Amino acid sequence: MTASEPRSGRPETPPIRGAVVGVLTALFALGIAEVIASFIDDQSSPLVAVGSALIDATPEWLKSFAIRTFGVNDKRALIVGMVVVILILAAVLGIASIRRPWIGLTGLWVLAAVGAVAAFKRPTGSVLSVVPSIVGAFAGSYALTWLLKAAKPSVVRSEDGPLETPGELDRRRFLLASLTIGGAAVVAGGLGRFISSRRFGVAEASRDALTIPAPADVAPPPPAGFDTPGLSSFITPNADFYRVDTALVVPRVDTDGWRLTIHGMVDHEMELTLDDLMARDLIERDVTLTCVSNPVGGPYIGNARWVGAPLKPLLEEVGVHPDADQIVSRSVDGFTVGTPTSVAMDGRDAMLAVSMNGEALPFTHGFPVRMIVPGLYGYVSATKWITDIELTTFDAYDAYWVQRGWAQQAAIKTESRIDTPRSNAKAGTVMVAGVAWAQHRGIERVEVRVDDGGWNDATLSALDTTDTWRQWRWPWQATAGSHTLQVRATDATGATQPEQPLTPFPDGATGWHTVSVTVG
DSSP, X not given: OOTTSOOOSOOOOOHHHHHHHHHHHHHHHHHHHHHHHHHHOXXXXXXXXXXXXXXHHSXXXXXXXXXXXXXXXXXXXXXXXXXXXXXXXXXXXXXXXXXXXXXXXXXXXXXXXXXXXXXXXXXXXXXXXXXXXXXXXXXXXXHHHHHHHHHSOOEEEOTTSXXXXXXXXXXXXXXXXXXXXXXXXXXXXXHHHHHHHHHHHHHHHHHHHOOOOOOSBOOOOOOOOOOOTTSOOSSOOGGGSOOOOSOXXXXXXXXXXXXXXXXXXXXXXXXXXXXXXXXXXXXEEEEEEEOTTOOTTOSOEEEEEEEEEEHHHHHHHHTBOTTOOEEEEEETTSOEEEEEHHHHTSSSOOEEEEEETTEEOOGGGTTXXXXXXXXXXXXXXXXXXXXXXXXXXXXXXXOXXXXXXXXXXXXXXXXXXXXXXXXXXXXXXXXXXXXXXXXXXXXXXXXXXXXXXXXXXXXXXXXXXXXXXXXXXXXXXXXSEEEEEEEEEEXXXXXXXXXXXXXXXXXXXXXXXXXXXXXX
16 A cells, blocks of 8 residues: 555544543533523422432432431432432443444433433423423533544545545544533533522522511520530530431522412411411420431431421311311422321421521521421421421322331330440549430430449439420449440330330331440
8 A cells, every 4th residue: 555545444532532522421411401400490400300309219228328328418429429320321322422423312312301201200390390401412412423523533635536544633622622511511510500599599588688576475495404525405506407308409498489378178278478477476495306217326306496386276277177187298399298187286386487596497497487296207297398288188198208108107206315425435433414305295214224234313404395305414433344335215104215126117216225335
């Protein structure tokens, strides 16, 4: 073959370029989708919609594992995991697209279809919800085509005619195309977050401007409690209060647009604005909330001072039908909670809360309004971001977690926890301390034992109400070596928490909290 003869074939595109093409295409498509979603709502974002669908479809054992492992960061871990999986899949599709571009285009549109369907099927979904995924797919298709063209080798013309001969790979062209698409992806993602933040800013401004009226029924000052290092404070600060919910993105609700509808098996429906709700006679109460996912000795419990409108008078005003045994409350993102009507109306301080520890509810805890029913686990009582109350029956409807196998009704079980010591201690007098709870029954006794010895009565802090936890402490004369501490509580009905350990599923954990302590 002479120099004037055309060479056959074309140099192969390195697989790494295909991987870069796939990753940049995915990032660009997601960035454009985020921009479009910022004009519609968060639930229409492909990442949020698919992530929410995964949360809904995740089996109970995996949900519990995520909560135990990641705690309040479980949503962040899910999003990071999704992005990693998407980018790996995109890289594989990008490599396959070097020879067969249709593979990458097909994969892109399949992923877009998954995002569109997930967004449409959300409780708040609509036809508009599919737009971000579709627009993102169109943008991604353009980016993929352009990047693939830039990734392939350059060609030069033969001196003897129009036949093409392969030349060197044009690294500069590919780098420029990659930087352009990559930069556009970053700008699009940032723009989407900026627009969303401006919308969130309106909600934040409305929260900052909200003045909570003084309650008509003021709670007495909380008891001083014990000042023992390592012991949970009687009132849990808002920043430390546990958060367990299904919201992948925390809803930001503007107070001006908030409405609560009460309907269903009632004599007449009612709709309330936030001003209507706060114009009612508000009550102030200390109430301890507990998540049913809390394992023995776990952290998913907290005590706060709440201000809100009593729920019972509202239900009496709408005229609840005698056979309406369930209250189904819905949050702004479509999450549902089922509460026994009889419990909400039996005289306990069930409320629609607007304030937590002296300030408007934080967004993570349900601003502008959440429901609280003392004595019940959160999944059957504590609806955040509430917008709808329907009176119905347990036979007619199963709420979100009940559909996934949890019990329809779940009163909080009597439990206790050792806060300190948890692992090490010095020989001598060691203050063993913790909290115990049996909401709406109250704690009467807490006992501690060491190494399977006899039970010792702990000293209890002053009683606030039966709806709050109580602190306890017991001085232990610790000796060198390894020791096992256990605690058990007895509620005001005389029932002592059982020794038998049970997992949280399906209606709350039981068992004595046990810790191993090394004394030096």
